[in-house]
Amino acid sequence: MKKHQYLTMGLLLAATILSGQSQRMVILEQFTQASCGPCATWNPTIQNLLNANPDKITAIMYHVSWPGYDPMYNHNTEDVNARVSYYNINSVPHSVLDGNYYSGSPNQWNINTVNARYAVPSPFEVSLFQEVPPSNDRIDLTLLIQATMSISAPNLLAYMAVIEDMTYSSPPGSNGEKFFPNVMKKLLPKKSGAPLPNSFEPGDYVILQSGWQYANVMNPAEISSVTFIQDNDSKEIHQAGNGSSTLFSAPYADDVEITEIHNLAATTCLGILQPQVMIRNNGSNALTSLDIHYKVNDGAEMVYPWTGNLSFLESELVQLDELPFSVQAGNEFQAYTANPNGTADDYPKNDTLYKSFNKAHQLMNTLRVVIITDQLPQETTWEVTNSGGEVIFSGGPYTTPGTIIQEEFDVTEPDCYKFTVYDSGGNGLCCQNGQGAWGVYDNNFEIDKGGMFTHRDSTYFRFGTGTGINDNIKVAGNAVVYPNPFTHETRLDLYLSKKQAVSVELIDALGKSIKTTDFGILSEGGQLLRLDYSGVDKGVYLLQIRTEVETVIKKVFIQ
Numbered sequence: 001m002k003k004h005q006y007l008t009m010g011l012l013l014a015a016t017i018l019s020g021q022s023q024r025m026v027i028l029e030q031f032t033q034a035s036c037g038p039c040a041t042w043n044p045t046i047q048n049l050l051n052a053n054p055d056k057i058t059a060i061m062y063h064v065s066w067p068g069y070d071p072m073y074n075h076n077t078e079d080v081n082a083r084v085s086y087y088n089i090n091s092v093p094h095s096v097l098d099g100n101y102y103s104g105s106p107n108q109w110n111i112n113t114v115n116a117r118y119a120v121p122s123p124f125e126v127s128l129f130q131e132v133p134p135s136n137d138r139i140d141l142t143l144l145i146q147a148t149m150s151i152s153a154p155n156l157l158a159y160m161a162v163i164e165d166m167t168y169s170s171p172p173g174s175n176g177e178k179f180f181p182n183v184m185k186k187l188l189p190k191k192s193g194a195p196l197p198n199s200f201e202p203g204d205y206v207i208l209q210s211g212w213q214y215a216n217v218m219n220p221a222e223i224s225s226v227t228f229i230q231d232n233d234s235k236e237i238h239q240a241g242n243g244s245s246t247l248f249s250a251p252y253a254d255d256v257e258i259t260e261i262h263n264l265a266a267t268t269c270l271g272i273l274q275p276q277v278m279i280r281n282n283g284s285n286a287l288t289s290l291d292i293h294y295k296v297n298d299g300a301e302m303v304y305p306w307t308g309n310l311s312f313l314e315s316e317l318v319q320l321d322e323l324p325f326s327v328q329a330g331n332e333f334q335a336y337t338a339n340p341n342g343t344a345d346d347y348p349k350n351d352t353l354y355k356s357f358n359k360a361h362q363l364m365n366t367l368r369v370v371i372i373t374d375q376l377p378q379e380t381t382w383e384v385t386n387s388g389g390e391v392i393f394s395g396g397p398y399t400t401p402g403t404i405i406q407e408e409f410d411v412t413e414p415d416c417y418k419f420t421v422y423d424s425g426g427n428g429l430c431c432q433n434g435q436g437a438w439g440v441y442d443n444n445f446e447i448d449k450g451g452m453f454t455h456r457d458s459t460y461f462r463f464g465t466g467t468g469i470n471d472n473i474k475v476a477g478n479a480v481v482y483p484n485p486f487t488h489e490t491r492l493d494l495y496l497s498k499k500q501a502v503s504v505e506l507i508d509a510l511g512k513s514i515k516t517t518d519f520g521i522l523s524e525g526g527q528l529l530r531l532d533y534s535g536v537d538k539g540v541y542l543l544q545i546r547t548e549v550e551t552v553i554k555k556v557f558i559q
Helices: 010-019 037-052 077-087 111-118
Strands: 026-032 057-063 094-097 102-104 124-131 138-147 156-167 179-188 205-213 223-231 237-244 256-262 276-281 287-296 302-310 315-319 330-338 352-359 367-372 380-385 391-395 404-409 415-423 437-442 445-450 456-463 479-482 489-496 500-507 513-522 525-532 539-546 551-558
Touching (some): 026 037, 026 077, 026 237, 037 111, 037 179, 077 179, 094 111, 124 223, 138 156, 138 223, 156 205, 179 205, 256 287, 256 330, 256 352, 276 302, 302 315, 367 391, 391 404, 437 456, 445 456, 489 500, 489 539, 500 525, 513 525
Parallel strands (some): 026 057, 124 237
Antiparallel strands (some): 094 102, 124 138, 156 179, 156 223, 223 237, 287 330, 367 437, 380 415, 415 456, 479 489, 489 525, 500 539
């Protein structure tokens, strides 16, 4: 396997940052094929150039599906097709240098082309650390991107590519080639890359981590890695680099980052969070203490004092204390760190992380739960719980792989409900063990769906007020709406046990209040009230009828 080494010592990097420029590494993205005759002609020439200039240019080879058979294309069709589409490639061999510097036939570029691009300074330094566990069945990559010049770009992406030098005993295609270097096996963290900040100043940095379980690998000893930073708008690649088994140095001494927020669903109605944050020590000093501040919207800020011992690049998932809050239509959770090791953070730009979530969907019709089982259906169970944690409905485990299971349930009590799906194997429903999935629907309206998770995934929905607070709130039978369905107006026949205030609120399927009618103080006994909804769109709505005694929920249809 190619051994890529490069110097990343702290003093050298600091000097580079002060100088305001970085030496560029050019990257070739070559589109080729094992049954392409011209590819066999040009590939040796390209490889000779790569071998003679390892400090100037690196490469990734994408094996496409035409003009004939190529098993290497079948090893990862999704990632290959993504890059083919990205550059609009329609013939092979095809060379792309630094994204937009050159794109075309191999006969129109050479070492002079590479030298001209190599002479242009880059705004970034990149260091890619590759680590293979003793099992030798996966690779873990950690990428340090550090700016040495100011740059502003709204759509920067970082890619890490796992590559393999592949040698066949006999030609796998029709062009006679047996040796295929730098074959792309996987793009990390995904085929579309990882988004980067919109702007960088000298000294700003980003650390990204990802890994890949080997699949369709011929010889693990020939696995290596390549990285590149690309402007998704112009397609220009600003910097590239090769993987190394030598870990880079920490940019700063006392530096911690919140990398992820967990246990926070995309929607909720409960008004209580039990958030978790993943902290990572990005500093050279061991991290032993830290304050974690967090809040929702403009609510009260809480502080969690963390203690432990994390070395450089070690992470820990921290369970924060329970946080009550007022649920709004749109909400934002904020967490930030302070006082690492009792001192100021050397790089505060990555201390804060946000996550948005919305008020949960308001159920209007029958709840429908859909489970598509994966290849290990016995690992899958699910449940629906109310705000008190009581299990209302449940299902699984299952026995038949690849089966669509649909169940319907009537929800009658106003409350905030949580749907949770579990996978005892810790690999979700998609995609390691087949294309399984889960979905929760309000009749045919999609509340939420998923499939890619570890041990559990969840979502919320509400019925009635759906606040999780049920004081004197119930669905009663002492109110009749007629006609129903109706076009512009209807009547509410209501019986009151005593003199009291009455108001009626019309709520749409997303829980938005459309119109509230306040009838003031009404006398005891039967009341016939006119409700005018002229101008309201057709659809299914809830009438929330409030009295001093109870809240009555009625489903109505405007046509």
